[in-house]
Amino acid sequence: MKIRNLISCALCGLTLFACSPSGGEKDAEMDCFITDLMERMTLREKLGQLNLPSGGDLVTGSVMNGELSDMIRKQEIGGFFNVKGIQKINALQHLAVEESRLKIPLLVGADVIHGYETIFPIPLALSCSWDTLAVERMARISAIEASADGINWTFSPMVDICRDARWGRIAEGNGEDPYLGSLMAKAYVRGYQGNNMQGNDEILACVKHFALYGASESGRDYNTMDMSRLRMYNEYLAPYKAAVDAGVGSVMSSFNIVDGIPATANKWLLTDLLRDEWGFGGLLVTDYNSIAEMSSHGVAPLKVVSPNNALVFGRKALSISSSDALASMKVHSMPSFFSVTPNRLNVPP
Numbered sequence: 001m002k003i004r005n006l007i008s009c010a011l012c013g014l015t016l017f018a019c020s021p022s023g024g025e026k027d028a029e030m031d032c033f034i035t036d037l038m039e040r041m042t043l044r045e046k047l048g049q050l051n052l053p054s055g056g057d058l059v060t061g062s063v064m065n066g067e068l069s070d071m072i073r074k075q076e077i078g079g080f081f082n083v084k085g086i087q088k089i090n091a092l093q094h095l096a097v098e099e100s101r102l103k104i105p106l107l108v109g110a111d112v113i114h115g116y117e118t119i120f121p122i123p124l125a126l127s128c129s130w131d132t133l134a135v136e137r138m139a140r141i142s143a144i145e146a147s148a149d150g151i152n153w154t155f156s157p158m159v160d161i162c163r164d165a166r167w168g169r170i171a172e173g174n175g176e177d178p179y180l181g182s183l184m185a186k187a188y189v190r191g192y193q194g195n196n197m198q199g200n201d202e203i204l205a206c207v208k209h210f211a212l213y214g215a216s217e218s219g220r221d222y223n224t225m226d227m228s229r230l231r232m233y234n235e236y237l238a239p240y241k242a243a244v245d246a247g248v249g250s251v252m253s254s255f256n257i258v259d260g261i262p263a264t265a266n267k268w269l270l271t272d273l274l275r276d277e278w279g280f281g282g283l284l285v286t287d288y289n290s291i292a293e294m295s296s297h298g299v300a301p302l303k304v305v306s307p308n309n310a311l312v313f314g315r316k317a318l319s320i321s322s323s324d325a326l327a328s329m330k331v332h333s334m335p336s337f338f339s340v341t342p343n344r345l346n347v348p349p
Helices: 003-010 025-040 043-048 068-073 086-098 123-128 132-148 168-172 178-193 229-236 238-245 267-277 292-297
Strands: 079-081 107-110 206-210 250-253 283-285 310-313 316-319
Touching: 068 086, 086 107, 123 132, 123 168, 123 178, 132 178, 178 229, 178 238, 206 238, 206 267, 238 250, 250 267
Parallel strands: 079 107, 206 250, 250 283
Antiparallel strands: 310 316
16 A cells, blocks of 8 residues: 555544545545545444554653554554554554554554664764765655655654754754754755655654654753744754655654743644744644643643633644543553644633
8 A cells, every 4th residue: 555545534523525626636536535435423422533643662761552453443542652663553553454443544653763773873973074964865765665664654853943952952953053954954854754655665744743852951852942933933943844845754843841831732833833823734743742741831731621612633633521421441642643724722621
C-alpha cells in the first residue's frame, strides 16, 4: 500500500472531507471514501483516532506499553510509536486491517533523528557542515531503512533555534542561525518524504517543536519562554516556515507557553499562524503528554474541564457530551493527535 493512501486512511479521524471532485479524480474518490467512513464511525472510534500510545521498544518519556493488540481490535488508537521490528509492526497492522470493525491501517511513528540502522552524526554536527545535500541524503537513507521496518512517520526534523548552550537538546537542532536552520529544515523534509510520499520507502516528516521550544529560560527543558512577536518572526519562526513551505506532512506542538498560553492550546499559534497565515493543511500532533502537562502552565486537567468544551479537528468541532467520554477509554496522550482553536480551555469554578 502506498504511504500516501496509508496516511489518508489513518488520519480519517482528524478531518471531515467533502465529497467533491475538486483536486482531481483520485482526490475526489478518496474524499468520498473518507466521508463514507466518517459517517460509519462511532464517537468512541473517532476519539480513538486521536490516541497514540507508545510501544516502549524505543524509549522516550515514560514507557506506556502493553495491551496494544486489544486497543487496536477495539479501534481505540489511530497509531502507535516506538515499536521496532518488522515482525511486530506487521502483526499489529494485520490486526488493524483484519480484526477491527472498520479496518483502518495505523500510523507507525519513531524518533528517527539521525539515522535508523545506519547512525549518522547528531543534527547539530550535521548542520556545521552547511552541506544540505549530505543532510538530505542522510534523511533519505534513514527513511529507506525505517520504512523497510514498517515505520511510516518520523518525529524529525527538530528545527528549534537555540542561543543558550545550557539547553541540552541543542544537540538535536541546527544551532542559532535561522537562515541555516531553514536550509536544513527543507533538506530533512525532502529526504524523508522524497517524491511527495509516492513511494513505499518514503516516510512522513514531522517538524518540531512548534514553536520557540529552544528559547526556554535558563536553558531548562520544558521551561517557560517569553519574547516579542518581532523577535519571533525575525529570529525563531523561519525554520518552521521553511519546513511547511517544503511540504512537511506533520507539525508537533511544543510544551512551552507562547504569549502566556501553552503552545498545545494556542489559537494564534496553531490556527491563525500555522493554518491561516502559512497555509499548513497537514497533521498536527502534540509532543509527548503535552496535553496533560498544560496543567503545569495553569490549564485545568482534561478530565476536570467543562464538558461543554470541544475537541477541534482542524476547523470542525466534535462536542463531548460527558467529561467521562475520554476517561472511559484507555486514552494515552503521548503524543496525541490534537488541534485546538480556543485560546484557553474553560476552567470550571
